[in-house]
């Protein structure tokens with residue numbers, strides 16, 4: 015079976031939590047930094063900045079906050095085959111926050127779905143890399159997105175189908191925290207636990223910023239973990255930039271039975287580029303020429 | 315180069331003017347206040363501004379409740395989310411009770427550009443025009459936008475005003491007057507009428523100027539109000555010029571072309587051609603490239619005029 019995964023050295027741990035419905039995915043052990051994944055994440059961040067800088071539009075902030083999550087998934091968690099994107103038994107990854115498409119494209123290219131050179135065509139006429147994900151154009155993309163709030167419902171459909179087909183694949187869905195304002199997210203949250211979908215893991219990119227500003231000021235989500243819990247989900251909270259902890263959380267999430275799991279990944283919008291970090295201005299603005307150079311120096 | 319001005323900027327500034335005049339004006343947004351420019355109002359009147367986060371359906375419902383309680387709500391986001399995502403809320407909570415809700419959405423059409431199909435709003439006019447009781451307006455430039463927003467505020471009943479993302483060519487002097495439901499004659503001519511809306515208005519004027527060089531006298535109407543449609547102006551254009559070309563930044567179905575065709579068929583049938591997006595979603599690219607690829611340039615309008623003229627009945631029958 016041609017499945018691309020980097021081997022990383024992460025201590026294997028079972029379900030160790032005292033409280034069954036919620037736990038800190040981090041353990042008492044010092045964080046393990048899988049060096050290969052960290053290097054991948056740097057490469058992906060460089061791609062993201064270059065692609066967006068080159069075309070002059072796109073969403074750097076939410077792409078950079080999601081980068082480590084995507085790298086963990088595509089290089090250490092998902093069972094997938096870049097040479098056979100439609101392999102029926104592959105795990106599914108749904109990017110519900112479609113504006114982070116540049117990060118997904120960079121990860122897909124690094125994983126071998128299409129040439130890395132193609133990344134520079136982002137958002138241009140004739141490109142397979144549309145501004146927001148398009149399932150009919152990009153190898154490896156599972157869902158068209160861009161209008162927020164729709165990915166979790168779609169994932170439930172896939173999870174139900176997997177159960178009907180007695181297939182063992184797992185569905186992973188990445189949501190923005192601002193995206194969780196959408197009512198449809200909570201309709202889906204209710205349905206996923208109602209259907210006991212333990213083949214579904216949601217990840218919330220909890221960078222605390224949406225478009226107009228801090229989530230606490232625009233539409234307060236807290237207590238977010240309690241909300242998911244109240245909707246019947248197994249909740250894990252984790253540092254979304256610590257690859258070892260992320261892998262650990264993914265392992266724990268997959269081990270949950272009888273209900274879906276959500277990983278609330280604490281992240282920093284713009285992570286990795288000092289002047290983009292926690293800066294809402296870079297939600298949907300491309301770096302200037304100078305900013306691009308500066309960002310690439312920081313990510314060298 | 316024609317002079318340009320931002321339609322969205324005009325909207326934002328006009329809201330502030332309205333806010334100063336009338337304490338009943340309230341504004342809602344769905345986490346896009348920096349793009350729709352409702353942020354100016356938010357800065358001036360924080361107590362009368364409600365950011366609903368990414369909750370468009372909720373926003374429309376809240377606007378309906380405010381309107382039912384005597385407020386004049388302006389609710390804004392991208393045109394792709396309202397009416398699309400909130401169609402039933404508009405239908406049930408706004409259109410059926412006939413509430414005084416003003417929906418003003420930006421980023422209409424494909425001039426949004428690089429964001430791609432998910433953000434291209436090409437069905438919104440069809441959806442909005444299908445709602446009984448709604449007035450639907452697509453201003454052609456910044457001056458007309460300011461006027462239309464003022465008129466919406468003072469005209470009871472639900473409105474959908476669609477604005478575009480890019481700055482647009484200045485068509486009107488600042489002191490222009492927008493009249494709801496009245497087509498605006500921008501260029502006189504007897505051979506054919508080009509009826510355009512939004513960003514296609516400057517393109518229509520350009521096409522008419524080019525056609526003049528070929529001896530074709532094209533009339534140009536700015537049909538900024540799609541609903542209620544100025545049937546009289548349409549019937550007059552059909553009778554007096556004998557051929558009609560429509561031009562819009564929208565799907566062929568359900569927008570200006572469809573509405574004008576209905577009016578022409580019922581009043582004075584003449585040959586028609588429609589410049590619009592043909593039953594497809596557009597891709598990512600710059601606005602200019604998309605207009606070329608999907609046939610929305612002045613050249614496409616001129617070509618449509620030439621084709622319709624061939625089907626026109628000979629003069630002086």
Ligand SMILES: Cc1ncc(C[n+]2csc(CCOP(=O)(O)OP(=O)(O)O)c2C)c(N)n1
Pocket residue numbers: 075076077079111113160161162163189190191192193194219221223224225283297344345346368395
């Ligand atoms: C339904 C919908 N409403 C509005 C938007 C416009 N929009 C794009 S991104 C965004 C903010 C999203 O915030 P969040 O989910 O926190 O994303 P992140 O911080 O991860 O970039 C908004 C309002 C959209 N894409 N879809």
Ligand SMILES: [Mg+2]
Pocket residue numbers: 190191192219220221222223224
């Ligand atoms: Mg966020």
